Amino acid sequence: MPDLETKHDYVAYLAARPQYYTRVSAPFGNVDRQDNTPSDNKVTNAGANLGRILFYDVRLSANNSLACASCHGQQHGFTDPNTFSDGFDGGKTGRHSMSLTNATYYENGRFFWDERARTLEEQVLMPIQDQVEMGMNLFDLEVKLAQTSFYGPLFTEVFGDEAITSDRISRALAQFIRTMVSYESKFDQAFVAGEWDEPNFSAVFTEQEMLGLQLFTGFPGRESQSLGCIACHQTTAFSMDQAHVNGLDGTNAEDQGSGNGFFKSPSLRNIEVGAPYMHDGRLATLMDVVEFYNSGIQRHRILSPDLTRDGRVGGAPVRMNLSQQEKEALVAFLETLTDEKFLVNPIFSDPFAQGTTLSEPPSSSEPPASAGTVSSE
Ligand code: HEC
Ligand code: HEC
Numbered sequence: 181m182p183d184l185e186t187k188h189d190y191v192a193y194l195a196a197r198p199q200y201y202t203r204v205s206a207p208f209g210n211v212d213r214q215d216n217t218p219s220d221n222k223v224t225n226a227g228a229n230l231g232r233i234l235f236y237d238v239r240l241s242a243n244n245s246l247a248c249a250s251c252h253g254q255q256h257g258f259t260d261p262n263t264f265s266d267g268f269d270g271g272k273t274g275r276h277s278m279s280l281t282n283a284t285y286y287e288n289g290r291f292f293w294d295e296r297a298r299t300l301e302e303q304v305l306m307p308i309q310d311q312v313e314m315g316m317n318l319f320d321l322e323v324k325l326a327q328t329s330f331y332g333p334l335f336t337e338v339f340g341d342e343a344i345t346s347d348r349i350s351r352a353l354a355q356f357i358r359t360m361v362s363y364e365s366k367f368d369q370a371f372v373a374g375e376w377d378e379p380n381f382s383a384v385f386t387e388q389e390m391l392g393l394q395l396f397t398g399f400p401g402r403e404s405q406s407l408g409c410i411a412c413h414q415t416t417a418f419s420m421d422q423a424h425v426n427g428l429d430g431t432n433a434e435d436q437g438s439g440n441g442f443f444k445s446p447s448l449r450n451i452e453v454g455a456p457y458m459h460d461g462r463l464a465t466l467m468d469v470v471e472f473y474n475s476g477i478q479r480h481r482i483l484s485p486d487l488t489r490d491g492r493v494g495g496a497p498v499r500m501n502l503s504q505q506e507k508e509a510l511v512a513f514l515e516t517l518t519d520e521k522f523l524v525n526p527i528f529s530d531p532f533a534q535g536t537t538l539s540e541p542p543s544s545s546e547p548p549a550s551a552g553t554v555s556s557e
Pocket of ligand 1: 235240246247248249250251252265266267268273274275276277278279280283290291292293294300303304305307308312313314353357444446
């Protein structure tokens, strides 16, 4: 049984998003224009509370072995430290799991590294049915959840009656994921120290972090020093508008993402705890990522103009020639996006953590579960 007593106030958490997230004239651009929440599935407290239980419930997998959270762990910004994740039946996923931090901010609203899901509502049903990931079919899942006593009342609370349909499962899961917004990192402290439209970075950042900020964004007033990272990783959510070609591989590499080398990147919020990096997890550390952009960008027929020497699509890859000091500064800046509060916030935590995850009694050899030390992973 999950903890059914605690009801979290997700609507209040989202309403508390700072003004530089929500105001049109925010200094790094308005985050709300990136928001992919559809008008017919807005976040409600009942919906997100149900979504949280579904997200952590191993019943969503064919053999009750894996939950969504098994590959999307809160302490990792909702990604997986394994390069490829273990599926329900011992298989491995074909790509690295993606951080779900700020998933609501992705302008064209498509999901997966290759954008193959058109919406989040469509995406959340795909891992359930994936033959490697959870191996379940939706009809069996509807029956299984209908036979689980606590779900009926929860669905009634959200949808008005206790019918359990895959459409409703998808809506609740999507609502919960859209509450995973991060706005309490060191980076955010600069806005607290200044004004929402005039952040005071020097009040909270070290000199090294200041240099990293300038290299990443050109802010404040240092456009000429900018490496242009912010052109693709946009706004204070550091999320994208659409997929881009960043030259991780050449034109002939096997995995070309959504076609022609286009890949999505998740928000860079909480990137420090989301290693390894890129769609196949090939880069182990943030320094490896910085070294890739510094010296390793591959020629690609349609490499983004933001990463070519002459600013033309498919031109020769830029070589940044960064000093060791500049590379370390970029890493230090990326680490200011770590949101310690988000990573332990109870509103995102495992509701099954205090007990057993299924109705069977725990085996007697198991040590007693104490709150906070047990996780579903
Ligand atoms: C076995 C591991 C595994 C499980 C279980 C799993 N995922 Fe994932 N998830 C992944 C991997 C790997 C990717 C990237 C796959 C790709 O892009 O091809 C991913 C991608 C995603 C994305 C895309 C994020 C983005 O920004 O585009 C979302 C959303 C997501 N998963 C949600 C879920 C939900 C909800 C569940 C449970 C119903 C779930 N996942 C279960 C491994 C897993
Ligand atoms: C042309 C657009 C573009 C620019 C400019 C760009 N990136 Fe990226 N970035 C991407 C794409 C696309 C991915 C995902 C690529 C993949 O996995 O195949 C990515 C991935 C990343 C990741 C890993 C994300 C993850 O979850 O694994 C980091 C970190 C990152 N970029 C940092 C930077 C930094 C630092 C700069 C500036 C030096 C930069 N990016 C410039 C497009 C860009």
